[in-house]
Amino acid sequence: MIFNTSPTDIIKIRRSVRTYTKKAVEQEKKGIMREVLDNLRGQYFRFDLIDFQLEEGMKLGTYGMIKGASTFIIGILNKELMDDYDAAVEFGYAFEGIILKATELGLGTCWLGGTFNSKDAMKMIALKDNEQVVMVSPIGYGGNIRGFEKLTRKLSKADQRKPWKELFFHKDFNTPLSIKEAGPYADVLHMVRLAPSASNKQPWRILKSHKTYDFYNVNMPTPSNKKQKFMMSFNDMGIAKAHFDYVANEKGLKGQWLKKDDIKDESFTYVGSWEWHNEVEDTH
Incomplete structure (x- = not known):
C-alpha cells in the first residue's frame, strides 16, 4: 500500500x-x-x-x-x-x-x-x-x-483503548514492556494501540523477545452461527499487524514477518512475529 x-x-x-x-x-x-x-x-x-x-x-x-x-x-x-x-x-x-x-x-x-x-x-x-x-x-x-x-x-466504546501495559509485554506476559525498552518501536506500538477492533476488544497482545515482536490473539469463543463464523478477533489481529507494518516502514525500521514453530500457550493463539533487521542495540 x-x-x-x-x-x-x-x-x-x-x-x-x-x-x-x-x-x-x-x-x-x-x-x-x-x-x-x-x-x-x-x-x-x-x-x-x-x-x-x-x-x-x-x-x-x-x-x-x-x-x-x-x-x-x-x-x-x-x-x-x-x-x-x-x-x-x-x-x-x-x-x-x-x-x-x-x-x-x-x-x-x-x-x-x-x-x-x-x-x-x-x-x-x-x-x-x-x-x-x-x-x-x-x-x-x-x-x-x-x-x-x-x-x-x-x-461501541469507540473512544476507549486499553492502556499500554495491558497490551505490550517483555519476555513473558507477567512483565509489561516499558516505553524505553520498546526503543525505536515505541511509536509503532502506540499506533497499534489505536487500531480499531470489533466492540473495541483489542484482542492482540505483543510480546517482545530477542530480535522479535511476537503477536498473540487472546482466545475468544467464535460464533456458533456458521453464517457469522468469520473469526473477528483474528481479523482484528490483521488490523494490528497492518498498523505495525505501515508505521515501521514509515520510520525506516526494516524487518520481516515470520512464524516460529515452537510457541504454545493455553490463553493465547500465536499469530506470527516481526523480526527486526536494524542495527539497533538490544540488551534486554
Missing part, C-alpha cells in the same frame, strides 16, 4: 463514522479506491465498491446503526475459509489498508461485520457460489457528531 501522507497521521485521524451527509463520493476518488481494492485482493478474498442508498430504518449487517450512507466497500471471502484464522488475519490486514487509504482521501468509514439485510444490495455484489460477504464499510462524508453518533460511539 502506498500512501501520500504519513500513515501515523492517517491512523491518528481515523474515526468510525456512522452518520453520513448526502454529498456523493467523487468519481475520481471512487476510481482511486477501486484501484486499491483490486491491488489488495488476495487468493481467497476480494473487495467490491457499490452505490446503494441505505433506506431509513434499514439495518446493515451485524451492526445496523448507520445513517445516510450511499456508497459501500464490500469484503468477500471464500466460504471454505470462514474459520481459518490465517485467512482472517490476511483479510483484516488488507481491509485496514483500504480503510486508511479512504481516510487519506478525506472519506469516512466504519468496519461492520456481516452483510446487507437487503436482497437488492446483495444482487449488486454478484457473489459466486463459494463466496460470502464478511465485512462491509460505508464510505463517504460524515456529518457532525450529534446525539445519534455520540450514542453509537459510546455503545
Whole structure:
C-alpha cells in the first residue's frame, strides 16, 4: 500500500463514522479506491465498491446503526475459509489498508461485520457460489457528531483503548514492556494501540523477545452461527499487524514477518512475529 501522507497521521485521524451527509463520493476518488481494492485482493478474498442508498430504518449487517450512507466497500471471502484464522488475519490486514487509504482521501468509514439485510444490495455484489460477504464499510462524508453518533460511539466504546501495559509485554506476559525498552518501536506500538477492533476488544497482545515482536490473539469463543463464523478477533489481529507494518516502514525500521514453530500457550493463539533487521542495540 502506498500512501501520500504519513500513515501515523492517517491512523491518528481515523474515526468510525456512522452518520453520513448526502454529498456523493467523487468519481475520481471512487476510481482511486477501486484501484486499491483490486491491488489488495488476495487468493481467497476480494473487495467490491457499490452505490446503494441505505433506506431509513434499514439495518446493515451485524451492526445496523448507520445513517445516510450511499456508497459501500464490500469484503468477500471464500466460504471454505470462514474459520481459518490465517485467512482472517490476511483479510483484516488488507481491509485496514483500504480503510486508511479512504481516510487519506478525506472519506469516512466504519468496519461492520456481516452483510446487507437487503436482497437488492446483495444482487449488486454478484457473489459466486463459494463466496460470502464478511465485512462491509460505508464510505463517504460524515456529518457532525450529534446525539445519534455520540450514542453509537459510546455503545461501541469507540473512544476507549486499553492502556499500554495491558497490551505490550517483555519476555513473558507477567512483565509489561516499558516505553524505553520498546526503543525505536515505541511509536509503532502506540499506533497499534489505536487500531480499531470489533466492540473495541483489542484482542492482540505483543510480546517482545530477542530480535522479535511476537503477536498473540487472546482466545475468544467464535460464533456458533456458521453464517457469522468469520473469526473477528483474528481479523482484528490483521488490523494490528497492518498498523505495525505501515508505521515501521514509515520510520525506516526494516524487518520481516515470520512464524516460529515452537510457541504454545493455553490463553493465547500465536499469530506470527516481526523480526527486526536494524542495527539497533538490544540488551534486554
